[in-house]
Amino acid sequence: MQAKWMQWTVVQAFFCMNLVCVVGYAIAAGDWATRLDLSTAELGLVGGAYFYAYSLSQFVLGLLLTRIPLRPLISCTAVVAAIGAWGMVTAGSLMALLWARVLLGIGFGVAFVGVVHVIGAIYPKRFPLMLNVSQSAANGAGALVGLFSFLPVVHTPSLLFSVCTVILLILAVLMFLLLGDLNDGAGPAPAQRLEWHAITAGLRECLASLSFWVGTLYFLGLFSCFLALEDLWNIRFQIDVFAHKPNLAATINAMPVIGLAIGGVISGLWAERSGLERPARWFSALALLMMMLLLSARLSEGVAFVVLFLLGFGLGAAPIGLSFVRQQLSKRASAVVSPLLLTFVFMGAGALMSLVGRELSGDAVLSFSAYQDAMTAFIVPVAIAVALALLISSSSPTRTRA
16 A cells, blocks of 8 residues: 555645645736736636636535545546646636636645545544644645745746646646555545435535534635635735735735644644634634734734734634534534535635625725725624634534534
8 A cells, every 4th residue: 555645745735736826826916917907806706716616626526535536536637727727828818817717726626625535534533633734734835936936937927837737747647646545545445435315415414513504604714714815815905005016915925824834733733632612712813803903004014924924823723613513523424524615615715805806896096995995804704703613612513403
């Protein structure tokens, strides 16, 4: 059997490329806006299209993962992601760019679900910690893209996505080679594959469970805010309001990613040692405080670095929502909970990203007050997560019906 760490590493690398491509769009959005004459609403539409495609793709592929092995699914979708990345290189119109983003979303649909699948199979006793480590590592990759945005390979869209295309094709081959015997310790062996009636029963159990909605809305409240801010609007905010150059804006944008990477590991360790309650509450409260501070006044460059880092640090506890749901539901429901929960999370991110774009499109001048009004939408889901954190615990499953 292939070493477990090699199987986790190659799937994790694919997940990291997801974040590289997403952050790459945020860095290059200004270039596409100028070259293709895109409005803020159209930028938000293109940004949101990725998350809509991603959420639907990971739901369908996540359910298929209960029926067929990970190897063929993730290898094929890596090729689709590579086609989408190449589409980003060649896009010459809004529609072409939109379709390239959709293909990226479809291609990366099994990335996080695949990581969850592998961790649940080969590291079941350390699931909360390893899940947060995986999320933090992926966001760390996104942070590196921002920190090295001064390099031509990063700030030149055609070059960045050409490199991504090559890497994704290499990963497709590696995953096909290394995941062949994953069923020895993970994946649905023939006797373990869920029948469709078991899948639908698991979905019904999830949707009828109060614990499912608590964990899902907690995850959604924190992570959709992070995605919409980090993957587009924070860089535009820094450029339009503070007149920062794209390289500096991308560096500032790396702060919440670094914060989330570190916060994810620390919250995971805390949850593993003392339960889910305290990290869920303290981290979400910190995120709400920092988000309100970010939008309360024009912050100096140094203060913005600190506030955005702490914002990301607080948002890093988002995966606790998934850990909570998996603890509370039956084994049958746990097999389908990841794709279902993540569908809501990424649909929320797409809606939030598009909403901010529509709000900004009505302003002739993209001033601080215009962004302040539009980005107030980020506060609401984080505040909901803070309230729901009071219901998260590590107690025995209740499976309360909603």
